[in-house]
Amino acid sequence: MKFAFIVDQLDSIKIEKDSSYVMMREAAGRDHQLFVMQQGDLILNEGLVTGFSRELTLTHQKEQNHRWYQEGPPKNILLQEFDAVLMRKDPPFDMEYVYSTYLLELAEQQGALIVNRPKSIRDYNEKLAIAKFSQFIPATLVTRQESLLRKFLDKHGDIVLKPLDGMGGASVFRVHSADHNISVILEMLTHYSKRTIMAQRFLPEISQGDKRILLIAGKPLPFALARKPKPGETRGNLAAGGIGIAQPLSERDLEIANTIGPQLYEQGLILVGLDVIGDSLTEINVTSPTGMQEITNQTGFNVAGVMIDALERCVHDRRT
Template sequence: MKLAIILDPLESIKTYKDSTYAMMRAAHARGHELYVMEQHEMVLREGAVAGFARKLDLVDDALRWYTLEEAAWHALSDFDVTLMRKDPPFDMEYIYSTYLLELAEGQGAQIFNRPAAIRDFNEKLSTAKFPEFMPPTLVTRQEALIREFIEQHGDIILKPLDGMGGSSVFRIPRNDPNLNVIIETLTQLGARTVMAQRYIPEISQGDKRILLIDGEPVPYALARIPKEGETRGNLAVGGKGVAQLLSERDREIAAALGPKLKDAGLFLVGLDVIGDWLTEINVTSPTGMQEIASQTGFDVAGMFVDALEKCVRGEA
């Protein structure tokens, strides 16, 4: 299999925890060819979507874990699979990349996740496609409605629709003295739409990341447990990741969403579940593979490559 990966600069990758690195290791171990390119190296020229891709070899070296060949011009359709693994921010440059990738699909490239699906599934707002699993939620930029929601539920979470890693996520109890400034800041004085959700106290037991691979759940979730004094469980803000078997409710959510997300073209998805509630559907660059594998011995990256190989053989 000839595999291209669109990703952040290799020198920025933290190999001890990065899921893309785990995927590359698993694919390399099976003899698949790896090529990498950065977002800005993808180009539409003479009607074809192509890029300056570099063949990658993984090595066991404490100082440098890879070697690269010189960049060469490749149409994306030359590869068996192209993985879009660029981390957010999900800005206009990211959207432009999905347009290019969608054009490449029309030229025969196989892209995971499908670029149109990445655009269609806002990682927070897309939970509304599955209202039976979503906690009480309000999406608005109107201050009066946010205040009404706080009065109704007493304790809420307020967050932007384009954040990642727990950034700009606020817990607001009723009568919070900072209520005015929080609403003004997050909505940019009514110019930006935000999401409010009822606070889920089970966050103390972890914000669970459930990975779906081609519609099937990894049997373990990564529960990201907030550090003392913190509401957010995100690893980026100091949460502790603890792998645990999926609960009955986790399996129910995964079984309901898996086939639908697969049909939408979402090959790798990270569901965020707090208590019994689905809070986010991560489609850009889901992580957690290495933490689950190191704690349980389950080869998540191997499951991912197995599924890729089946797709290339036309068995999926």
């Protein structure tokens, strides 16, 4: 099969922990052809969506400074000629990202298999999407009105504020009712009431980890990656210095995942990362969920293998 990955610049990928890389490695081990492109390589010309794609060969990296890949020359290829195209560009989810989903949606209409489905990536904002499953979420407010945010803080006393387009824990603030910086934090996050943000009741269970539960083809993996904050931090994100510890899913984790998973899969969201703190769902990650390598390295469970199995099934089902 021919798999194309839309990713960030290859030299920026940290192969010791990157999920796209381990998926590539698994696919290559099954003799699938790999191709790679960046967001700017997508083109609509004369009604057809193509991409300047380069065939990718993975090398056996023996030394740290040895390049892990070799690329062929760029060729302008119709996206529908690939068996699957994986959109793995990291956020920010800006307008360029949105434009890419429009192009990928057109390619989908022309016969391409895009993972995840472009329309669903747009529809499932990674912060706001939890509102579709309100039975699982903590007390939450979404607004840009300072007065409402202050009332929410007065009610709960200890809250978390975050932008709707952030990633990796960037610009996430924990605020107490006695915080003297609340005004400047609200001004900065809302851009003086011009930008909508999310407020959530602080969950003290974060000390036990912000659990990343991976869903593949609607089904949860048996292990979650509990990302525990470093000392003095309240954010468990690995990008913010959190430490990831693989652990079996709890009964509540399974309840959340088994309820949400099939619904997301019906929307063409094949690979999803749920973020769960304690018993509460806090985010639904649909752009480029990570955590595969950490789970595999700690448990021996081949996460990338499950993902490539799912891709192969999708391709087979389309052919029959």
